[in-house]
Amino acid sequence: MIDIAKNIATTPRRTKASVIRELLKTTNQPGIISFAGGLPSPDHFPYDFVADAVKEIMAKKGKVALQYGPTDGLPELKEEFIKFLKRYEGVDAKPEELIITTSSQQALDMVGRLFLDASDPVIVEKPSYMGALQVFRSYGAEFIGVKLEDDGISTEELEERLAWLQAQDEHYKFIYLVPDFQNPSGVTLSEVKRKKIIELSEKYNVAVIEDSPYRQIRFEGKAPKMLYRLDQESKKTHNIISLFTFSKTFAPGLRLGVILGHPQIIKKMEILKQSLDLCTSSLNQLIAAEFLRTGFFDKHIEVIKQDYKLKKDTMVGALEKYMPEGVTWTNPEGGLFLWVRLPETMSADDMFQDALKENVAYVIGSAFHSDGSGKNTMRLNFSYASPTQIDEGVKRLASAVKKRMVGAR
Ligand SMILES: Cc1ncc(COP(=O)(O)O)c(C=O)c1O
Numbered sequence: 050m051i052d053i054a055k056n057i058a059t060t061p062r063r064t065k066a067s068v069i070r071e072l073l074k075t076t077n078q079p080g081i082i083s084f085a086g087g088l089p090s091p092d093h094f095p096y097d098f099v100a101d102a103v104k105e106i107m108a109k110k111g112k113v114a115l116q117y118g119p120t121d122g123l124p125e126l127k128e129e130f131i132k133f134l135k136r137y138e139g140v141d142a143k144p145e146e147l148i149i150t151t152s153s154q155q156a157l158d159m160v161g162r163l164f165l166d167a168s169d170p171v172i173v174e175k176p177s178y179m180g181a182l183q184v185f186r187s188y189g190a191e192f193i194g195v196k197l198e199d200d201g202i203s204t205e206e207l208e209e210r211l212a213w214l215q216a217q218d219e220h221y222k223f224i225y226l227v228p229d230f231q232n233p234s235g236v237t238l239s240e241v242k243r244k245k246i247i248e249l250s251e252k253y254n255v256a257v258i259e260d261s262p263y264r265q266i267r268f269e270g271k272a273p274k275m276l277y278r279l280d281q282e283s284k285k286t287h288n289i290i291s292l293f294t295f296s297k298t299f300a301p302g303l304r305l306g307v308i309l310g311h312p313q314i315i316k317k318m319e320i321l322k323q324s325l326d327l328c329t330s331s332l333n334q335l336i337a338a339e340f341l342r343t344g345f346f347d348k349h350i351e352v353i354k355q356d357y358k359l360k361k362d363t364m365v366g367a368l369e370k371y372m373p374e375g376v377t378w379t380n381p382e383g384g385l386f387l388w389v390r391l392p393e394t395m396s397a398d399d400m401f402q403d404a405l406k407e408n409v410a411y412v413i414g415s416a417f418h419s420d421g422s423g424k425n426t427m428r429l430n431f432s433y434a435s436p437t438q439i440d441e442g443v444k445r446l447a448s449a450v451k452k453r454m455v456g457a458r
Pocket residue numbers: 087151152153154155178180227232260261262293294295296301305306
């Protein structure tokens with residue numbers, strides 16, 4: 050056996066195991082109510098639609114479906130996605146602004162490959178999506194965490210950091226944002242701040258990655274415009290790169306996503322993707338094209354929104370009912386997650402094993418902090434468990450919190 054430590058390259062050596070993926074192994078035990086994963090509810094996967102679509106595709110386009118496709122994606126899906134963008138987001142896009150990916154996680158890897166050299170500064174929200182931190186870290190990123198407020202990243206702190214980096218002559222590469230119902234916090238970036246970010250992107254000439262898997266799952270309130278659209282309207286920067294995925298609105302098993310960006314960036318992404326997987330599954334692309342073309346998406350998203358709203362309300366209600374004083378949480382208008390803050394003196398990391406003993410699981414908030422802070426925070430998912438389980442799970446979690454509070458006295 051070779052000496053792995055000596056022989057593996059720098060990138061995998063830098064890559065740490067995902068805390069979520071490790072945690073999920075322990076939380077799948079029978080009896081545990083898990084708020085840990087980011088899983089959509091399997092109750093709503095469109096099983097019959099997929100079965101019918103595959104039959105139809107095999108009859109009419111079997112040779113395309115089972116063949117290699119173009120690296121940047123099948124025209125059938127691009128065409129439908131462009132219509133979707135216009136209808137839902139008011140965005141006008143051309144085919145050369147799009148590349149189909151094997152989901153958003155691949156898109157994040159492509160962003161890392163395209164932009165990062167070792168020690169490059171990358172600006173992230175604090176907290177931020179762990180899967181992105183993991184990828185960017187593996188390419189050697191140095192994170193600059195900017196605090197997240199109730200209406201998104203602090204634009205004042207963001208500007209301070211950009212000005213400081215510029216003064217140091219640092220070659221900062223991009224700002225990574227999850228602007229809608231952020232994973233992990235559930236927070237949405239306000240339109241005022243979005244406009245400010247477009248201004249900053251122009252002033253400091255910096256790319257912005259808009260990673261938005263949850264945007265279409267809005268169950269209340271009005272959606273602020275996408276950064277990509279605001280940028281188009283301002284006719285200024287072309288610095289926005291937007292990532293979409295079908296994982297939360299259709300099915301994660303399809304592994305299907307889209308990157309939207311300036312054609313020159315997309316061309317570079319295409320070259321990278323050639324070495325990653327040649328192309329994304331042709332069959333899955335045709336299924337997704339049908340999903341959009343037939344209008345099934347529009348009906349399906351309503352079903353998901355209704356169910357997740359009920360579950361979110363159940364979770365917020367249970368938190369109000371069971372949690373002791375000193376514990377606070379976000380109340381998101383969409384998405385899959387909410388964010389709980391324990392009193393500063395408590396550690397959600399330390400409490401994790403206690404919670405498992407109570408048969409309930411969550412993800413520790415510190416895993417989403419680029420600097421390991423946020424020890425008193427945790428992420429709760431509300432899409433997967435049933436309303437009855439949500440009520441019971443929060444009751445168990447509150448019991449673990451109360452026991453710790455008593456123990457600390
Ligand atoms: C913010 C964010 N980006 C990217 C992903 C990756 O999603 P996928 O690869 O399934 O598209 C997730 C998954 O939870 C996410 O929350």
